[in-house]
Amino acid sequence: MRSRSTLGTVAVLTGALAAAGLAFAPTAGAVSPGSATATYDCGSWGGGSATLTATQSGTAATITISSSVTTPIAVGTDTISSTLTLAKGGGGTRVFTGKKNPARSAGQSVIMGPLSGTVASGDSLNSYFAGVALKMVIFGVTVNCDAVTSQSPGPFVFS
Known part of the structure; x- marks a missing residue:
């Protein structure tokens, strides 16, 4: 009987240590602010304000863009390469890419x-810089958008 008692004690201790380990495990990174706005100029496609919403899990990050730029033609689901x-x-840049969009x-x-993109702890990222901030390819047509303002309330800072 003594060996069963010892095994039971070991099992309880192992479970308690595992639970304690989860309580002190590092959490996924967080980005601040969670969303920001910026203004873009997309040439003949127009321009305007866009809301960028960022999420982070470790070094993986995603950004979703809801813009006031309108599409002159109907587009299907997942047909815009961005x-x-x-x-x-x-210094330097970080690039986020994908072919995800709802039908419009x-x-x-x-x-x-x-x-999707990759970030490092401490990265401070802003869409405002010299160059094309947003490139969309729709049915083979490339639309380049320049950011004409910095993000507000400020750049995304990843932890």
């Missing part, structure tokens, strides 16, 4: 994402 380039504080009728605002 590349969002964000300026990194201190002609004249509706464009929604893209989630676009």
Whole structure:
């Protein structure tokens, strides 16, 4: 009987240690702010305000863009290839890409994402920089958008 008691004690202790380990395990990273707005100029496609919503899990991050830029033609689900380039504080860039979008009728605002990218702890990212901040390829037509304002309330800071 003594060996069963010892095994039971070991099992209880192992379970308690596992639970304690989960309580002190590192959590997934968080990005702040969770959303920001910026203004984009997309040439003949127009321009306007866009809301960028960011999420983070470790070094993986996603950004979804809801813009006031409208599509002149109907687009189907997952037919817009998007590349969002964000300026990194201190130099360099981080790129988020994807082919994710809901179906939109002609004249509706464009929604893209989630676009996926990789970040590092401490990255401070802003869509405002010299160059094309957002590139969309729709039915083989490339639409380049320049950010004409910094993000408000500020850049995304990843932890």
